[in-house]
Amino acid sequence: MYDERQLSERCARGERQACRELYDSCAARLLALSTRYVGSQDAAEDVLQEAFIKVFSSIRSFRYRGEGSLYAWIRRIVVNRSLDWLREQKRAGAVSLDEARPVPDEGVGSSDVEVIPEDVLARMVEELPDGYRTVFNLFAIDGYSHKDIGKMLGIKEKTSSSQYFRARALLADKIKDYIKHNG
């Protein structure tokens, strides 16, 4: 386990080796995270590039708040850069009306999720419509509240909530479909 406090201090002092160590320690997870948001690995690498430049230029402003806080800080930067990328592509925020539909009965359990291979599950999330995917990632996986999501995306708290429920309904459909054909 690397010492986040030392690593951040070394990066702040300008140690190139430390910057590389920091990159090596979390780039793979952050790439998966960004891909989950933007939907493609190529775009996610662009996002990650910008995010790391931001990380290295702002590392002096990072405040250590216990083990894990450095990664959480970087992770938040990556999420923000991913949202910026979606905005630039005009793909974040509310989904269009034709994407909206009533929330069906889900009928999916945890055990159903656990039998699905990880990359298949990731692809299911990546294939959600942009607005749904963004809200689902922010709320279900990264733990933001609907209030925070509303502020981040410039939508109402209720809109975030309803998009989340529609996202999980769509995802549940995909999970059931996968189990039906592969289970």
Added chain:
Amino acid sequence: MDSKKHTDWTEAVRDRLEGRELKPSDALWGRIEAAAPQAGAAPKVRRLAWGGAIGVAAAAAIAAVVFLRPAGTGSSGDVDIVRNAVAPVAEATVAEPAQPAAEPAQPAAEPSLPVSRPAGTLTAYAAPTRQLLSQEPATAVPVEAADEPVQTFDVVPNEVPAQREKSDAASVKQTTAASTARPATANVPQMTMEEYIAQENAAQRRHRGFAAAVYASGMPSANITTLANDLADRAPMNDHLAYNGPTPQGGASFDSIASEVGYTTNPESLNGYEPIKYTDDPYNINGDRMNHSKPVNVGLALTLPLSDHLFLESGLYWSYLHSSSYLTDQSLHSAGIPLKFGYRFGGSGRTSLSLSAGAKTEKVVYAVRDGSRIKEPGLQLAAVGSAAVQYDIAPRLGIFLAPELSYWFTETKLPTYNTENPFNLSLKAGLNLNLGK
């Protein structure tokens, strides 16, 4: 397979995807490294420079007031306390991490943030990265990460420590479709996003919210003693003595004069002092000494944030000044309003430091001497500066300690601690409640 019980199937999705890894292309680090040196001037550095400059200026102002203080006014202990309070702040503010010696100077007029950026192009953000990633010699530092499934890259050879080479080759590959195990990130320090967001929000509330504080301030055991005649101009009843002796060498404080003279009624032992005529004092005892206690304040302070670091502070306080002698006793009750601008430094964790400076005005609302009300018209005006350290004991509640130095430009007719010593160091302690959303 994760056997954790979930109340909702989306929690299982989270568990499966949260720690997922994808191998970045080998060129990504090279792109980051290449993009970084093109960065322009750093807005962050500018903000830090501004913050540092304000902090240094405030610290210098307090230090100047302390060091320019006329000799013989007040105890030296006050000065020491201020020096001790100010010096670490100044040092912390001006200290900058050492930069690599070979780093060339940054062009001052280099652009900062890109104004607009076409999709797909990448523009670096800030200059520090140039320093961070450029000239530092690549001395390999071992990473304690034997169990960490950190991927190895070939961009910079020989910098991956041996421990990593031992890691299972499977762990450096992208998770395959057959893999159902949790991503091997268990040893990486984990802080959930909920925890981090909660901490961030708490920190933002702490630094950006409108805040109210209750406090008390004073400085015990720092009374000042004056001879009654020194108060002659202001208090006719103390018009007992006049000093006609030689000027004491090196300047004389009230304390030294009092010590020199002693508490006595014998004019022959006054050593340069001689009694003057009695005016209107019913207690005509030569050498009466008056003890002035330092002011004790309690108050309510309101802080309005102007930016992430700057804030405006005002409020209302009540001040109590007491003086007494062998023969007389007086109390002054005043109401005051301070107005200060401050700069808050980001502290580590729950601790933060702020410097502030401004002015305060006081009006005596009740003055009594030996049972008789005395009128004290007019407003008193002082300059004030303080350094505060706050420790948050709860997300919205902090305790703070603040040495505060004030200098009174005006004075009351009645003699008080402030009239005898316009410089006043006090220690303020209180509770700060953040009222922000």
